[in-house]
Amino acid sequence: MVARKVPQSILKKLRGIILLISSLLFCRASLLSAQESPYIVTYDHYLEEPGSLEVEYFSTFGTQRGGNDFDAFWTEFEYGVTAWWTTEVYLAGQTTFNDSMIFTGSRFENRFRLLQREHFVNPVLYIEFENTNAADKILKEVEGHDVESDYAPPNGVLRREHDHELEMKLLLSSTFKGWNVAVNPIVTKNLLPSEPWEFGYAIGASRPLALKASPNRCNFCRENFIAGVEMYGGLGDTQSAGLHDTSHYLAPVVAWNLPSDWTMRLSTGFGLNDNSHRLLLRWGLSREFSGLGEMVARLFGGRP
């Protein structure tokens, strides 16, 4: 197996190193309390605050028929460049039980707010370049004819196929009476000319458990919890449009925004047809902190 050529002890340290770097970064910067949405796949129209960096760690446990269950994980570094532009880098890996742990690639994402002010529906343009291999199982989006059986082969086979994809989404989001509703149509193109354009969607709705803040700092106040549901799936491609051979998921989600600046997310996704994984159990931990832009500017002689 090709995957076994890489020392497993090194690969197993990958998560630890990422978490260590994250911890060091946390120590360097001032904190900023976040009010994060509970979505894991769907995006709303809110961008990162300018100059703030959010470091996020996510994990997806998935059941696999015809193969071994897996735990895919990724770290996101999300930076608010301006109030209308957020840029983000992902590093992803996965462990397939009874198989191996491997690094599966990286993604570079940008989101641009298209309108200056709030409207009933707010559009944000999302553009992402993916440099991954076929062993990538984070299921951050489902598109085209992605089905459960695509993930069944061993890592040694899957990792041989490299994908360079351009992914675009139009993030449409509306917030009214405390409810947020977000709809994300997705278009993906593998950069090989022979590959078709693929389509997908993600839809989410969420609401804080309380709309009014309590006067005191508290961990378990209802306003710290945001609950919702998201649904995502593929819509075929240009060579074979339609819902046949596509997978779809429905996932209740919840986020807990702690006053200590941590956000925890939990999502239990259920496959809605026979092409879908039966269960996708996701969780995430993130922390937002400010001052990175200034810190880097000072390093390069910018104004303090």
Place this chain on the structure above:
Amino acid sequence: MKLIFARRRAQRGLRNVGVVVLVVGVGVGLSLAQTGDAPARKNKKAEYATLAEAPEKARERENPFAGDPQAVAAGGKLFEQHCAECHGAKAGGTRHGVSLLREEVQQAKPGTLFWILTNGVVRRGMPVWSKLPEPERWQIVTFLQSLNPRSVNSISENSEPAKPSLH
């Protein structure tokens, strides 16, 4: 065989393009981050002129928590969590956000402040805050209007004011 080599070359090329795009993007982003908002801070009048852009209908909205001490406390907590980073712990302003103690803000109608919070001033670096539920935005407005700074017009943007009550 030739096809495989051509495909590998194409993949290597794409990978290089990806790296270049990443590096350029991060570089441009960080340089924008450090220069984008700085010139705006020099023009104070322009900063506060946004207040006048609030539509009449928005300005006339009443604050449902006006005079509510609980709302002042809750608004102070929210201010500390979401606003103090840019506007200063005591709302006196920093390089990234204007002073909220100046008369332009203190004399603005609650509806105007609520409108600014909801829409942000995106071109000047203030994000939209509609992700906070409407009652929480009103709580912040209540808190801001509870501040009673002394000699607000003599306060420089980079200095902290004389102890307004935060809670």
